[in-house]
Amino acid sequence: xxxxxxxxxxxxxxxxxxxxxxxxxxxxxxxxxxxxxxxxxxxxxxxxxxxxxxxxxxxxxxxxxxxxxxxxxxxxxxxxxxxxxxxxxxxxxxxxxxxxxxxxxxxxxxxxxxxxxxxxxxxxxxxxxxxxxxxxxxxxxxxxxxxxxxxxxxxxxxxxxxxxxxxxxxxxxxxxxxxxxxxxxxxxxxxxxxxxxxxxxxxxxxxxxxxxxxxxxxxxxxxxxxxxxxxxxxxxxxxxxxxxxxxxxxxxxxxxxxxxxxxxxxxxxxxxxxxxxxxxxxxxxxxxxxxxxxxxxxxxxxxxxxxxxxxxxxxxxxxxxxxxxxxxxxxxxxxxxxxxxxxxxxxxxxxxxxxxxxxxxxxxxxxxxxxxxxxxxxxxxxxxxxxxxxxxxxxxxxxxxxxxxxxxxxxx
Ligand code: SAJ
Numbered sequence: 001x002x003x004x005x006x007x008x009x010x011x012x013x014x015x016x017x018x019x020x021x022x023x024x025x026x027x028x029x030x031x032x033x034x035x036x037x038x039x040x041x042x043x044x045x046x047x048x049x050x051x052x053x054x055x056x057x058x059x060x061x062x063x064x065x066x067x068x069x070x071x072x073x074x075x076x077x078x079x080x081x082x083x084x085x086x087x088x089x090x091x092x093x094x095x096x097x098x099x100x101x102x103x104x105x106x107x108x109x110x111x112x113x114x115x116x117x118x119x120x121x122x123x124x125x126x127x128x129x130x131x132x133x134x135x136x137x138x139x140x141x142x143x144x145x146x147x148x149x150x151x152x153x154x155x156x157x158x159x160x161x162x163x164x165x166x167x168x169x170x171x172x173x174x175x176x177x178x179x180x181x182x183x184x185x186x187x188x189x190x191x192x193x194x195x196x197x198x199x200x201x202x203x204x205x206x207x208x209x210x211x212x213x214x215x216x217x218x219x220x221x222x223x224x225x226x227x228x229x230x231x232x233x234x235x236x237x238x239x240x241x242x243x244x245x246x247x248x249x250x251x252x253x254x255x256x257x258x259x260x261x262x263x264x265x266x267x268x269x270x271x272x273x274x275x276x277x278x279x280x281x282x283x284x285x286x287x288x289x290x291x292x293x294x295x296x297x298x299x300x301x302x303x304x305x306x307x308x309x310x311x312x313x314x315x316x317x318x319x320x321x322x323x324x325x326x327x328x329x330x331x332x333x334x335x336x337x338x339x340x341x342x343x344x345x346x347x348x349x350x351x352x353x354x355x356x357x358x359x360x361x362x363x364x365x366x367x368x369x370x371x372x373x374x375x376x377x378x379x380x381x382x383x384x385x386x387x388x389x390x391x392x393x394x395x396x397x398x399x400x401x402x403x404x405x406x407x408x409x410x411x412x
Contacts, residue, residue: 004028004190008077008109010102012039012070014050015119015158016083018165021055023081024062026194031077032070033105043070051326052165074106079115079190082106082130083158085264086120092271094123103130107137115152115186121211121265123272127155127204131179145180154178154187155204157211162263163325173197177207209273216270216284221255223287226294229257233297240409259385259407260294260332262321267291267330295332298383298407299339305381305403312346315379317372318386319352319359326354333385334361340383341365351375353390376402384408 005028009020012034020032034040042049046060062068074080084098099120110116118130131144131153141150155177160168174191176199178184184201191199202210225243232239243254261267270288274281306312321331328334338361341348348367350358358369372390376382376398384391387408394411404411 004078004115004193006030006077007079007081007190008033008074008106009081009083010034010074010106011082011084011098011120012036012043012049013083013085014052014162014165015160016081017043017048017050017059018052018055018160018169019081019083019119019158020068021058021062022166022169022194024065024068025058027067028193029077030062030068031075032068033072033074034070035072037072040070040072043068053163054166058166074109076109076111077114079117080106080110081117081119083119086122087264088268088271088275091275093275094126094272096122096126096129099126099130100133103133104137107134110134110138110141110151112141112150113152115154115183115190117153117187117190118155119158121157121215121269121272122155122208123212123276124205124208126208127153127177127179145178145183145186149182152178152183152186153204154183155207156187156191157207159211159214162322162327170194170196174199175202175207175210176200177202177204177210179204212269212273215266216273216287218255219261219266219270219291220283220287222258222261222266223290225255225257226260227290228254230290230297238412240412256409257407258294258332259298259336261291262329262331262333263327264329295336295339298332298336298385298405299343301405302340302381302383303344305405306344306346308403309346309380312380313349313378314340314344314346314381314383315349315351315375316340316367317351317375317382317384317391318388319350320354320386320388323387324354324389328355328359328361334359336383336385337367338362338365341367349375349379352386353388381405384410 007023008031010033012032020030024030039049046063048055082102084102089095143150145152176184176187188199229239270284274285316337319334349370350367351372381403384406387410
């Protein structure tokens with residue numbers, strides 16, 4: 001049984017910060033590291049710089065108890081967890097520069113016997129690269145997880161759903177890919193300090209691919225629903241009714257069409273597979289293309305509706321990438337609203353109950369951020385982009401006189 005007293009978590013974003021807080025709650029002494037000084041200050045005052053259910057309360061507790069401390073430089077610890085972003089470059093290849101920088105930054109602090117875990121979503125082979133970067137900085141540490149082990153390294157991808165992060169962090173099973181079996185066992189012991197789900201051990205490459213496969217699976221399934229919605233438009237069929245009926249089959253479970261797939265995971269990760277094996281990953285690439293084509297279809301529907309009016313008002317309901325969150329990153333709803341603002345001559349209103357000010361992407365446009373009641377009163381054309389709970393409650397009579405384009409099928 002390995003015991004861990006301390007952990008250093010590098011990257012205090014949507015995954016790193018909750019993970020650091022959960023380790024601290026489990027009694028480990030946690031150093032959280034981030035290059036963003038404002039984030040570090042906010043966290044040290046006991047608050048989260050991101051929105052996630054119950055995170056503020058948890059942070060308040062662990063910061064005031066002194067078990068979590070944030071800083072801009074790493075510190076010595078029994079284990080290091082790297083949770084930095086891996087966006088893609090223009091050509092859809094993964095940008096590993098943050099992982100490399102994080103690895104090099106912890107190198108001076110690694111002591112013999114320490115464990116290093118990569119949590120960021122990465123393409124197959126990236127954990128090997130992490131090991132190479134570390135050993136380039138620290139030639140004295142040349143034996144990962146074998147005979148005469150100097151240190152341990154593993155990939156343990158996160159798989160939590162935004163909005164349910166603190167629940168899923170503890171309850172979901174984890175896949176742990178060790179550079180060797182000993183590395184995987186060591187990482188299992190680290191996660192078992194807080195985990196209620198089970199750990200499944202494998203090699204690093206399989207763990208890397210498992211994470212990508214999970215998100216590609218969802219992307220392909222959403223693409224199927226989105227393709228059905230395009231087909232149904234052409235064949236004059238109500239896609240929502242179609243899916244509801246098909247799902248009465250005991251082995252069919254079609255997902256929901258929408259205005260496109262957003263967020264920083266599902267719209268990104270499948271490309272890492274395509275980039276690794278471009279000739280073979282045909283279905284995965286096509287699914288990405290189908291989902292990425294959806295915003296254009298929505299924009300064309302709005303333009304067609306606008307052409308039937310003289311100077312109409314268009315209300316875009318929702319800017320977030322999915323329901324009941326404030327996250328606008330890679331949001332098709334936001335992209336569609338920006339495009340409409342730039343391409344239509346008429347007035348465009350936006351409603352997003354989860355934010356307070358107009359987002360930066362809309363600051364150069366004439367779009368007005370307004371409340372739901374006002375938008376419903378003023379608009380001639382209502383474009384429903386996100387299935388937020390506030391929108392689900394809109395009574396039929398408030399929209400009966402309007403042209404409604406419901407991309408989520410909540411008002412049928
Ligand atoms: N969407 C649809 N139709 C659906 C379901 C989703 O259009 O039927 C859209 C959403 O509106 C959104 C996008 O897909 O724009 C993604 O939303 P999501 O709820 O499917 O997933 P994320 O991005 O919030 O989180 C995913 C999760 N992965 C899987 O469910 C396989 C989560 O468990 C991962 O941890 C997360 O990616 C991640 O960090 O990789």
